[in-house]
Amino acid sequence: MDERIKELRMSVGLSQKEFGVRIGVSDTAVSKIERGERNPSEQTILSICREFNVNYAWIMEGLGEMFSDLPETLLDQVAEEYHLDELDKKIVKSYMQLTEEKRKVIKEYLHNIFINEKDD
Known part of the structure; x- marks a missing residue:
């Protein structure tokens, strides 16, 4: 599991600190999980699945x-509803990630653009 968690973190392009913030653990905890020194709790696993839409299996x-x-x-x-392309x-x-x-x-940034457009 440690390798899969690291693979996930790398695939979403986050540092250990950023990943930890998203799932509610410290960067040290993420590091230990990725090195196999600590097993993630069930709550941490569920947080990962929920936050990154990861398949539990x-x-x-x-x-x-x-x-x-x-x-x-x-x-x-x-x-489909809003006619979005790829x-x-x-x-x-x-x-979202x-x-x-x-x-x-x-x-x-977008707020500043839209507010400026409305003021023009």
């Missing part, structure tokens, strides 16, 4: 795909 036993299909289904539904979908999916801090920076 994959993280526990390496069965199936890394990510669950549910968000793809939801994203596909939203894409680039739109990729942007939305990537945005960002840390809260990085999303805040993007929201502030």
Whole structure:
């Protein structure tokens, strides 16, 4: 499981600290889990699955795909309703995987653009 957790973290492009913040543990705990020095609690495993939409069977036993299909289904539904193309979908999916801090920076940037447009 330690290797799968590291693989997941690397695939979402997060440092151990950023990953830990997202699942509610310290970067030291993430490091120990990835090195096999500590087993994650069931709560930590569930947090990983919920936060990153990871397939529980994959993280526990390496069965199936890394990510669950549910968000793809939801994203596909939203894409259909709002006529999103593949680039739109990729942007939305990537945005959802960002840390809260990085999303805040993007929201502030977009807010400034939209507010400035309204003022013009």
